[in-house]
Amino acid sequence: MRIDVVTIFPAYLDPLREALLGRAVERGLLEIAVHDLRRWTHDVHQAVDDAPYGGGPGMVMRPQVWGEALDEVLPAGPQPARLVVPTPAGRPFTQTTARAWADEQRLVFACGRYEGIDERVLLDARARGIEVDEVSIGDYVLVGGEVAVLVMVEAVARLLPGVLGNPRSAAEDSFSDGLLEGPSYTRPETWRELAVPDVLRGGNHAAIARWRRDRALERTRDRRPDLLDALPPDALDAADRAV
Numbered sequence: 001m002r003i004d005v006v007t008i009f010p011a012y013l014d015p016l017r018e019a020l021l022g023r024a025v026e027r028g029l030l031e032i033a034v035h036d037l038r039r040w041t042h043d044v045h046q047a048v049d050d051a052p053y054g055g056g057p058g059m060v061m062r063p064q065v066w067g068e069a070l071d072e073v074l075p076a077g078p079q080p081a082r083l084v085v086p087t088p089a090g091r092p093f094t095q096t097t098a099r100a101w102a103d104e105q106r107l108v109f110a111c112g113r114y115e116g117i118d119e120r121v122l123l124d125a126r127a128r129g130i131e132v133d134e135v136s137i138g139d140y141v142l143v144g145g146e147v148a149v150l151v152m153v154e155a156v157a158r159l160l161p162g163v164l165g166n167p168r169s170a171a172e173d174s175f176s177d178g179l180l181e182g183p184s185y186t187r188p189e190t191w192r193e194l195a196v197p198d199v200l201r202g203g204n205h206a207a208i209a210r211w212r213r214d215r216a217l218e219r220t221r222d223r224r225p226d227l228l229d230a231l232p233p234d235a236l237d238a239a240d241r242a243v
């Protein structure tokens with residue numbers, strides 16, 4: 001997979017070169033290129049924004065600059081690519097989204113700032129046959145798209161083959177079965193007079209699986225009842241429903 005990110009703050013994306021993702025890039029499991037949007041300005045001030053038509057607070061990012069940038073980074077043509085535009089007005093980005101995007105050959109992220117990007121940039125991309133997803137990482141307002149891109153790139157990249165040391169981690173993490181993960185423990189057996197639950201030290205794998213499922217159901221019911229409501233009818237068996 002190749003990932004391109006266009007932004008006026010390229011350094012915001014430096015964390016993509018660190019740790020797990022940095023190692024994945026070094027190992028050739030994915031490519032990441034970050035582009036400074038100001039490269040496509042032609043004025044001495046390198047202006048990327050202007051006042052909104054119709055008035056209102058803040059500024060809007062100019063279509064000319066974005067148009068030239070995306071013409072170069074995401075040229076029209078038969079390449080399967082997806083343009084992702086983070087926005088507070090977007091569809092929710094979820095684990096399901098991450099899984100779908102993990103199958104893409106190319107993802108191009110457009111990081112807006114100010115009050116966002118002129119709508120015609122997205123219309124033009126769609127008119128050029130490019131899949132455009134406007135997505136939000138949560139119901140709160142950030143200052144720009146860069147942090148959202150860090151979140152989404154990590155969520156997608158960890159699903160790529162070979163990126164995680166243990167592929168079971170991605171298959172069994174939160175949301176993989178529609179539930180939140182339950183509590184985890186490691187050594188020592190007792191810490192500040194708090195003991196690890198006996199069942200986890202007992203070696204009975206069926207009992208451990210049951211205990212973990214029960215804790216996941218309890219936690220999901222307590223913190224995210226909406227996820228329980230969204231489960232398919234046959235997702236919970238009688239033992240689950242008794243929790």
Ligand SMILES: N#Cc1c(-c2ccc3ccn(Cc4ccccn4)c3c2)n[nH]c1N
Nearest residue numbers: 086087112113136137138141142144145148
């Ligand atoms: N994903 C996501 C986001 C964002 C986000 C993403 C991109 C931009 C580009 C500019 N702004 C500031 C801004 C403030 C007010 C109205 C419009 N835009 C962004 C915010 N906020 N919250 C999320 N979950």
